[in-house]
Amino acid sequence: MSGKGLEPWQVKESDFPGRGNTQDRLRFLLRYAILAPSGHNSQPWVFRIQDDAIELAADVRRDLPVVDPNRRELVISCGAALGFLRIAAHRFGYHAKVVPFPDSPTLDLPRQTPGSRGWGSGAALARVSFRQGVLPSSDDQALFKATTLRRTNRMPYDERLLPPSLLQGLAQAASAEGAWLQFVPKGERRDRIAEMVEQGSRALAGDPKFRRELAAWIRSNWSGKRDGMPGYAFGAGMPRSFAMPFLIRTFDWGKTQGTAAMDLALAAPELAVLGTPSDTPQDWLKTGQALSQVLLRARAADVSAHFLNQPVQVPDLRARLPDLLGRLSAGCPQLVFRMGFAREVRPTPRRRLDEVLAKE
Ligand SMILES: Cc1cc2nc3c(=O)[nH]c(=O)nc-3n(C[C@H](O)[C@H](O)[C@H](O)COP(=O)(O)O)c2cc1C
Incomplete structure (x- = not known):
């Protein structure tokens, strides 16, 4: 590599x-x-x-x-x-x-x-x-x-379903960390969540502040930076990766991207919501630990994941999600992602250990 x-x-x-x-x-x-x-x-x-x-x-x-x-x-x-x-x-x-x-x-x-x-x-x-x-x-x-x-694999996924034993194992691993993982099969509920993904994309991209913040973390494929997201993580070749920060910052792309993201949510072999019983910083820390278990167990079975978090990033949509999932209580959704089998993608940069160690 x-x-x-x-x-x-x-x-x-x-x-x-x-x-x-x-x-x-x-x-x-x-x-x-x-x-x-x-x-x-x-x-x-x-x-x-x-x-x-x-x-x-x-x-x-x-x-x-x-x-x-x-x-x-x-x-x-x-x-x-x-x-x-x-x-x-x-x-x-x-x-x-x-x-x-x-x-x-x-x-x-x-x-x-x-x-x-x-x-x-x-x-x-x-x-x-x-x-x-x-x-x-x-x-x-x-x-x-x-x-x-x-x-994180943002490419299209095969239609192949995930083995039920794997789904069960992922849900158990999340619950051992104090979180819950709910799969949303294709059907009425999936359709509603996919619509939220679309609405959320439009709401976020309609805000120039959101676009500026996102653009600041998008990198060209040649960038030497050790953080942020290179264009290739979104399937962009070299020329487009150079233009991406400008395009993201300048244009309201919510409608086109929202439709594309909705289609990904609809077509995904699995759509999952990871959540916690309450919504405190302690729950957020647990969510992260549950996420590592879920993503790594999935990866160990050759399964990829891609976040479609718009329904939890827009407060109005997040408030509606527990009802939609049939979780009338104990339901604070934290992350939404699709899962499936896909071809391999490249890793994204990381800072070196010495850059994240406090110097005592
Ligand atoms: C809390 C959290 C929220 C994220 N939200 C999104 C998201 O909304 N859309 C997306 O495409 N990726 C999302 N990601 C994935 C990150 O962009 C990704 O982890 C990062 O770019 C590093 O790439 P890697 O996962 O391939 O190592 C999220 C990751 C985390 C941990």
Whole structure:
């Protein structure tokens, strides 16, 4: 695998510093955490290693104030990195004990400039301590292997359905993390959600602030940046990838993109909604960890996923979604995605580990 910003994907299991000290080992585990997905590939995380523990905080400089004003998706993205870290720790024989929000149960993330040492606002989203003594099963190994193979895949999917046993396993994995995963089969409910995807696209793209924010995270295929989304992740070749930020910023493309996204939701072999019983920052952190389980278990079975989050990004639509899903209570939808079999796509860039480690 070559290309700018793609080096972090080359991490190799065999490079685990078995003879190194705890710091070396924890640093190594973090090389898997940074492969997690994040909104707009903003990678809004920062880590610090303290003795035999790792703390995770939000890098609020990387927030998305227009599409994610409450920082819900930012915490979900950090939760995904936490989930990847736990899966890597398990593979290398560690119990990972997570204390969520160890400093304060509320999400207090002022958009201040973090200190020069990079440790966010100071309040950790999670503290993870490690203890050796796990014998990873072949399932654990498969889940771990998927960390370097998973990508968000926005290409068309085969019609082939996912095996029912896999769907059941994904729902169980989400529920073990304190979340729920509901599949929406083709039919009336799917049609209504697909319409919400279309309405949401139109509402978002009609807002010049949303378009400006999105355009700022779109990169040409030649960009050397280690964050953001290259045009190729949307199927764009070199010339179009150069024009994409301008086109996205300038034109209201909600109608065409909305119809395209609706068609993807209608045609998908599976459409899934991941949610939680309530809607607190703790739930968002759980959602991210559940997401890592779901995406990696899917990938281990060669199944791809692509977010169609418009119905949860527009508050009016999000409020209607639980009723539509038949969840009159205990239903706070957090993410919507389609799943299916598809041809492989390229990975997107990541920042290097030294760029996301707080310097103590
Ligand atoms: C919380 C969250 C929200 C996301 N929302 C969207 C979305 O609305 N549309 C989309 O195409 N991708 C979405 N993504 C996927 C990211 O764009 C993707 O993870 C990122 O660009 C990195 O690419 P990768 O997943 O292929 O590694 C989301 C990811 C996360 C974690």
